[in-house]
Amino acid sequence: MNIAILGVGTVGSSVIKILQKNKDLISARAGKEIIPVVGTVRDLNKDRGVNIPLTDDIKSVLNRDDIDIYIELMGGVEKPFSIVSEILKKKKPVVTANKAMLAYHRYALQNLAKDTPFGFEASVAGGIPIIKALREGLSANRVEKIVGILNGTSNYILTDMMQNNSNFEDVLKKAQSLGYAEADPTFDVDGIDAAHKLLILSSIAYGVHGDPEDILVKGIRKISNEDIFFAKEFDYTIKLLGISKITDGKAELRVHPALINKDRIIAEVDGVMNAVSINCDALNESMYYGPGAGGDATASAVIADLIDIAKGNKNPMLGYAQNFKKMELIEQKNIQTKYYLRVKVEDRTGVLASITNVMSQNNISIDSFLQKPRNKGEKHTTLYFTTHLSLEANIKRVMGILENFEFVLNRPFMIRIEE
């Protein structure tokens, strides 16, 4: 089987190297040899350390008729979508790691890939075979809930903050110098990357309508040492979670930092590792853990897809051989969780009463409260609240009101609690 790789970067180079290094094993498993015959790059002058022909002329590769499977590793959304569509229209199988393209065009791609194999295991949680587990391994089940640590960069930063009481900006710089974060970290630390992955998983789990912009997405930039202090004090850890579940017949999807009890197994997932916990009706909870990124890990998933295709396996792209009703997304204001609230205030009489009044008037019921003794000479203090289950709309309203009190010194900060 001849393979063309569109976009030979870190992952593409790993694909080529592993196909060559593990050729005996991969051939035995696939039943035939899988041979990378050509790769495309933008800059032919840059050394990729691979020993196959490279070209900067994608068209010439798309027009070859000796290619059995195309691997798309170019990145972006619309350009790869157009190229992948063109390939699928010719009934040629495609394997991709492109989560952004899938988050926007997953159903269009599903239609195009009706009779053509389309692999995307590498798009979520790197090398962990989570697409396969969810789409095939759990196929007897109604999925009820997915909770994932889906972004290694954010998890690396939060782990360091928890373990070393370091602050966000410093750890981000460290992550960048170690290659764990991009020069522009927006996609990773603002939750966008995780949102793409959550949409993909949810579409397999129960089919959801909606684009990444439609779901609640918050990043980790504003988490401070005070939040870390509180988390430790109350036996929580802080993780950037992707959460997807069924609420009143609708799909509730959200990506945000969350306080989770530190004795949950997903709380132990540290550094750049990813993990996805899935609750189903028959199986209950299962969890999948492994590296979320890296050339070799991602290539491992790409090649698993190639082997599946070589064996002639026919898995409908999103897991449904026949049409199945898709879920609507729940409106964000109707989401209910527990909340942690941090409010910096002037330390004087009546402040706590004013705040708790506002909360009670807006149906926010306090579960716990912490105020540390003031440091000598300081005139302000920080109040920490956790709430019982509350409506997103109500907590937002409360935060707006608090912000306008003259004794509230900063914008109040909130983290959702996931139990």
Added chain:
Amino acid sequence: MNIAILGVGTVGSSVIKILQKNKDLISARAGKEIIPVVGTVRDLNKDRGVNIPLTDDIKSVLNRDDIDIYIELMGGVEKPFSIVSEILKKKKPVVTANKAMLAYHRYALQNLAKDTPFGFEASVAGGIPIIKALREGLSANRVEKIVGILNGTSNYILTDMMQNNSNFEDVLKKAQSLGYAEADPTFDVDGIDAAHKLLILSSIAYGVHGDPEDILVKGIRKISNEDIFFAKEFDYTIKLLGISKITDGKAELRVHPALINKDRIIAEVDGVMNAVSINCDALNESMYYGPGAGGDATASAVIADLIDIAKGNKNPMLGYAQNFKKMELIEQKNIQTKYYLRVKVEDRTGVLASITNVMSQNNISIDSFLQKPRNKGEKHTTLYFTTHLSLEANIKRVMGILENFEFVLNRPFMIRIEE
């Protein structure tokens, strides 16, 4: 697709109920309806709570030509092997949860199932799709090591012993009353069940020769509160592990209780849950966690196999479409690990010197040593050692010598340390 279930017990009833309850979803995923049309039982008078025809005449079911897939849930080894062989010879697909049959006859079954789908996801770790992950998800990789908590009963008992300082016999009784342990718990607590599963996983990972009797298997019956005390003191937990790895070009398989550092993620797997950690060359470590037993969890895996077969997927039974060289097992005496040794002795001059002399003469190097102050009035004390990497043959020899010293009061007890 018409399904016959040979042996309708707990798992079989769950299969029928889930197929009926999730019919819409399962049909959409499989592309066709999967209908349980008949089940066999030994005793027709016992109510199974299922609404399909049951018979005690297996022959009549095997002779029907309207059955598309047979599910074997009878248990045992030779009888189901003979029946499954008969079905496979007729080129009818089989799905089984029978790990004992697979542990003894996996390669014979592989030969019989060359052109016929044969699913056995349910045979290892209940509902966790670990066969699929290892056989398909990690197919690009050379597997280097598998470490699994593969028996929920033993894990339940050890978890209780660690958490409550309870003793083996009491927790076993509790587990039996809760339905977590059988009246005869031998298979579970003596490591035999885990050994069957470890052989199955290893055969997929790299193909191993050998029967369950050929591998090192130790159970958990002799673990005492003193061992629990030591584990806690040195930040270990005790788990019954199945370990499989490549050592000098041979396969090293062993099942035994092990001391593992309590901050490892697999150390957090408590109660009846299972987990399998897999190290590979491209992906490094990934881990799979979930319920190891139970009717619905196991049925979830059985039905996933049915859906795969309905979709026309063609996965070679043990993952190899072409022949691939199998590994020989390493001789047990050549296995190297670190060890923990507990020796009860008379508390008098020269005892420690004698023991450490024997150890050094047999190339056992001590890593740590603990002796607690003797309780008032007692004339004996317990010595706790851990060793550096040592040969199994040497530690066995040392234990034999120690046992014969007149100042050694009990048979010394050893637990392997897994780092």
